[in-house]
Amino acid sequence: MSALDVARKDFLDARRSKIVWLAIAIYVGFIGLFMVIQRDQLRFHDTAHEGVVSVLVGVVTAGSVLIPVVALVAAYLAIAGERETGSIAFLLGLPNTRRDVVVGKFVSRSAVIVLGVVCASLVMAVSLLALYPVFPVRTYLVAMGLMALYAVIYVAIAIGISASVASKARAAAVGFGVYVALNVFTLFAPIGSHVRTLHTEVLGFAEAPTLYRFVSQLVPSEALSQVMRTIDVDIAGGSLPPADAPFYVQPEFAPVVLCAWIVAPLAVGYTRFKSADVS
């Protein structure tokens, strides 16, 4: 398997990158700080369990803004950087196909970022044990898995971008644009509310709440929080869709969206890289 050879070599290379570890350290430090500060919030909850779950949901939500930065930093140069410096001539001069390169890079950078998430989770576990009255194991494991999945999504996006462009500057520009579109833009209002404005006020259609909900949930951070809400009914609040709503707006559909976010960017990147002139 050449893809594994690519991944193995790339992992060795990437794990020696100081900038990647700096990004991960900032993320882990932030998680630790968040856990310490949020301890005060426990008293606003009826039960200790509910309070801790709420804090963990908060960690994931806060992480959903930070993880993309770490993942994009860790992976945006994976292929475009090699094209710019010329080391790709070795990579493609060996019996590696372009697919091996895309898959191998995705695997190795995912491994790096998942290691970072594991570090953050250890910090979470330590602070739970030291500062909190209960350790909700199930919620903790789900939160950890979701953060890892979410990080891998952004690695896939970064690899897709990196495979699509020929220079570092372009990879950085597109990566930044994607981050702003998916994570900054949506901080103010979900995509669905913009679609609603367009749909009802500009185009003059009748309200279609299911559509808006569906569109909103297509953004990875929103899909992520949908899944988080199902962890514990106590914190779901009124944000869940009615039970008779179509399946594609139910929280159970969110994992499909999340997986699509891994496959689609890689497919786009591979298609563009496959036919690119690399020189």
Place this chain on the structure above:
Amino acid sequence: MVPIEVSGLRKTYPGGVLAVDDLSFSVDEGEIFGFLGPNGAGKSTTINILLGYVSPTAGSATVLGQDVSGEFAPTRERIGVLPDGYSLYDRLTAREHLEWVIRTKDATDDPDAILERVGIADAADRRAGGFSKGMCQRLAFGMALVGDPDLLVLDEPSSGLDPTGVQELRATIQDLAAGGTTVFFSSHVLSEVEAVCDRVAIMSGGRLVALDDIETLRDDLEQSSRIRLALESVPESITAELSQLPVVEAVALEGAELRVDCHDVAAKVDVVRHVDERATVADIVSEPASMEELFNRYTGDVPDGGDSSGGGGGGSATDDDGTGDDRRSSAEVSV
């Protein structure tokens, strides 16, 4: 099996740049094939096509029996590549580079033996980020040697190497060729190609302008020579008149010095006689043509400065205001 076969190859880059134009040649098994041309002649594009980095606009290229546009990756197991303008992985050591190549090629080489062979055994565990250009080149050459390839593609292999390094490289290449390895050796330095290659192809402006045994090219060279005439005054249209003479290959005028390349040695006298009838000759210098001149003649570069100082080969053949093949005289006359 023919190691390299190229037919009707053409590559146009976005923006209409024609990098390679109707290129056809083939490389025989076990030979050292020199691929010569100034920077921008289309050499690198050709190599990039041969290695599957770039897809051709038209024509075909077959390497070790496999079309480069098809499922080419497995064939690379039998090819060693020393690219030009590469960079190594700064954070990996020399040994890690080799281990990676060995594993990817499913080879059984000993990394230390290869490092020894290319003369950087003492730097085995140092990261490539701190390597000099020469050390990088040695490591890259070592990576190309992994798996005892049937075909070695070397793009400007001696760049960055000191004279000792160049000699060692040469010896290794000759060694490998003696053992049956085909070597495709690209360079813009003629003397290098002359020293090791059996046959030479010369590219200029995206086209193949010469393809022959090194001996034949040398014979061709011996038939020609250059003469320099210092004039007291330069008569009008002297260059145009001279270039009309059948024995004259190229004429250039710099200040009051006339430089004439002739097809054969005897023609020099005709040239002197012709000029003497029209101007006062102050001095005559006759010199044998060098290999460099042969190169310049094929590639259409004006030697000793002139108007295309350095590396102007890229478009020279096509830019010669449409005179195309006649560039030997026309390019140099229009100083």
